[in-house]
Amino acid sequence: MKRAIRIKDRHMWVFFVSPGVLLLILVLGFPAITSLSYSIKPEQAGPVSYTLSNYMNLLKDPFFSRTFWNTGIFVFLSVASHMVLGLAVAMVLNTALPAKPLFRLIALLPWVVPDVVAGIIWKWMYNPIYGAINDFLLRIGLINTPVEWLSNPALALFSVILVNLWRGFPFVMLILLAGLQAIPRHLYEAAGIDGASRVQSFFHITIPGLRKMIVVALALDIVWEVRRFGLIQAMTQGGPGVLTEVLSTYTYKQYFQFFRFEYASAIAVVMTVVLLLVSLPYIWMISQEE
Amino acid sequence: MRKIRTIGICAAVLLVAFSFSSAMAAQVSLRFSDWHLTEDVWNKSLNEGMDIFHKRNPNIKVTLEPVSYGEKETKYTVESMAGRAPDVFHVHAFSLPMFFSKGFAKDLTPFIKKEGPGFMDAWYPLPIKLMKHKGRVHAMPGDYMTMVLFYNTEMFKAAGLDPNKPPKTWDEFLAYAKKLTRDTDGDGKVDQWGFGTLGSKSPGFSMRFGPFLWSFGGDYLTPDMKHSALDSPKAKEAFAFFVELYTKHKVVPPGMTAMGAQDVRTQFAQKKVAMILGSGWTPPIVNKINPDLRAFEVLKAAPAPMKRKQATAIWLSSWVMSPNTKHPKEAWELLKFITSKEIELKWFVDNRVTSSRKDVSGVAPEILNDKFASVMASQLPYGKVEPQIKQWPEIIDTFTTSLQEAIVGMKTPQKALAEAHKRINAILAR
Numbered sequence: 001m002k003r004a005i006r007i008k009d010r011h012m013w014v015f016f017v018s019p020g021v022l023l024l025i026l027v028l029g030f031p032a033i034t035s036l037s038y039s040i041k042p043e044q045a046g047p048v049s050y051t052l053s054n055y056m057n058l059l060k061d062p063f064f065s066r067t068f069w070n071t072g073i074f075v076f077l078s079v080a081s082h083m084v085l086g087l088a089v090a091m092v093l094n095t096a097l098p099a100k101p102l103f104r105l106i107a108l109l110p111w112v113v114p115d116v117v118a119g120i121i122w123k124w125m126y127n128p129i130y131g132a133i134n135d136f137l138l139r140i141g142l143i144n145t146p147v148e149w150l151s152n153p154a155l156a157l158f159s160v161i162l163v164n165l166w167r168g169f170p171f172v173m174l175i176l177l178a179g180l181q182a183i184p185r186h187l188y189e190a191a192g193i194d195g196a197s198r199v200q201s202f203f204h205i206t207i208p209g210l211r212k213m214i215v216v217a218l219a220l221d222i223v224w225e226v227r228r229f230g231l232i233q234a235m236t237q238g239g240p241g242v243l244t245e246v247l248s249t250y251t252y253k254q255y256f257q258f259f260r261f262e263y264a265s266a267i268a269v270v271m272t273v274v275l276l277l278v279s280l281p282y283i284w285m286i287s288q289e290e
Numbered sequence: 291m292r293k294i295r296t297i298g299i300c301a302a303v304l305l306v307a308f309s310f311s312s313a314m315a316a317q318v319s320l321r322f323s324d325w326h327l328t329e330d331v332w333n334k335s336l337n338e339g340m341d342i343f344h345k346r347n348p349n350i351k352v353t354l355e356p357v358s359y360g361e362k363e364t365k366y367t368v369e370s371m372a373g374r375a376p377d378v379f380h381v382h383a384f385s386l387p388m389f390f391s392k393g394f395a396k397d398l399t400p401f402i403k404k405e406g407p408g409f410m411d412a413w414y415p416l417p418i419k420l421m422k423h424k425g426r427v428h429a430m431p432g433d434y435m436t437m438v439l440f441y442n443t444e445m446f447k448a449a450g451l452d453p454n455k456p457p458k459t460w461d462e463f464l465a466y467a468k469k470l471t472r473d474t475d476g477d478g479k480v481d482q483w484g485f486g487t488l489g490s491k492s493p494g495f496s497m498r499f500g501p502f503l504w505s506f507g508g509d510y511l512t513p514d515m516k517h518s519a520l521d522s523p524k525a526k527e528a529f530a531f532f533v534e535l536y537t538k539h540k541v542v543p544p545g546m547t548a549m550g551a552q553d554v555r556t557q558f559a560q561k562k563v564a565m566i567l568g569s570g571w572t573p574p575i576v577n578k579i580n581p582d583l584r585a586f587e588v589l590k591a592a593p594a595p596m597k598r599k600q601a602t603a604i605w606l607s608s609w610v611m612s613p614n615t616k617h618p619k620e621a622w623e624l625l626k627f628i629t630s631k632e633i634e635l636k637w638f639v640d641n642r643v644t645s646s647r648k649d650v651s652g653v654a655p656e657i658l659n660d661k662f663a664s665v666m667a668s669q670l671p672y673g674k675v676e677p678q679i680k681q682w683p684e685i686i687d688t689f690t691t692s693l694q695e696a697i698v699g700m701k702t703p704q705k706a707l708a709e710a711h712k713r714i715n716a717i718l719a720r
Binding site: 043044123126127128129130145146148150151152153235236237238239240241242253256257258259260 | 363368392479489490492545546547557562684690692694695697
């Protein structure tokens, strides 16, 4: 009887874990496998059932290479600015600020606005005729003629990145704030006694103390920014030309506007591989901790 | 006693449940989806139409499902792939080749045959032709309108132009647009422009560019639809003319490449532009944006200007029955109803959209006496549709990309159009 109970205990975990695993397979695994199988099917029906032609066509597609480049710039600048602004705001919120909960709420507000809504609001703010930004800049005399924020080739992508900075920094701020609060205060006190300046404390205490949270924030933010879609689609649909076209909008276009399911799946697979590579440091760090 | 009471209650509950399910089984539910349900005026009109349908068909219950204009093809494609598309839905005619090729539209020919000979004679021939796939009718034609030039008569008068003499040629149009581009408040900055147009990669762009391209004598593709025709001198001339409205003559407001149809209508409603290309939907939407404009009084319509020949773009919508519908007979009754003479006239009276039915657009006094609809109807003989091929969405996106590059000065119009020509040929060669 005792032996029978031990066997039962050892295998009980299967029953608790199975529903979650099955759900993951259904929600994540099935679409991933379907996408992968679509990506190796020919676009036109023919004698060949499976082919790598979709991937070969990606390499030859000038729009894809431009899109890849745009995505790199968009992600790099967005993530870098999120980290800088997120850390700055987190450090301010980590001080003895009056009405701190109120400031935290205000700092979080951009993050709760859905992507598409943020895109539509900012598109109106950027409007050369009616927009609040041009109106303000004209009134204070900083510009003489309205700026075409979303139509000027030199400004379009950066205008979108600016909105993404506003929209995305609260997430990084939250993660880094949690990390800041975990750094023991006595380290700063001891450093102060030893004559360390604020800058020295920042680089020798704060940054090392935040190392793990920075990796977490970086990995998650990079993944999210590679996938950013609604904001760009609402503001520019990838234009002017292909200056603000990123992988997510390009995949969407191929899938849902051009109905090139096989080609779009190949782009999606490439995006997934890139994201997996980016996530490797995060996965390694988590596995080290375990 | 208690037992008898319990049995009695159970029996009563079972009876009610059975009656309810019987009633439910007798009543058929249909899902109907239309982007117009997101528009106030159309929403009211469609709901009224469904009330009439319900009264005449008490055994059919129609559930209305709104969808955004820009996302409708995406939604219907995904739902069709999942076998869950609405029973009846509304799309542009240019989406039909894709829906047909993927098998997302039910063959309506058997239903039409049951209606008797001559059933489809009530419709104009071109819409019927576009509803066919491999010789069989796979959708019912809906709204059928032409793009015309709308202009603000008050702004014309203020600029010293006669509102009864709208521009007839594109050269006249340019001269008018230049006069209408002015500084109205004396601060030394232009705050009113002659012409508002789309420049973004949004639905409706090709219908605004078509009147330019075709009246110059150019076209997007060769007649066999196997090659791009954008390398012809006439296509190049039309492209350069359109681009230079913005880059050289500056008669179009700034930010053109970010402007969609609603942005342009807003400019028109707010008297920032004096002329736009539009169709039946334009006056009610403009009126809704700014009732103070008194759109129905102040605006007028004229045929789209011409260069070498009269030509304009046709807008045609279509009603599709999903092949996944579990109630094809009832769905056909709904399709028949919404495309009937009575209800097509209602769509015009409520929403100012003309019909693909000859016995409505060609004869109804409500249309022939309407100052906007009469102009649109007069242009039907000059109307052209975009290429009805499944590559069209990719082709027009490629074209618009090149146009935007020319507009923002990244490339000259000649270079941008040459690149578009090359890319479109590559798309067609796949």
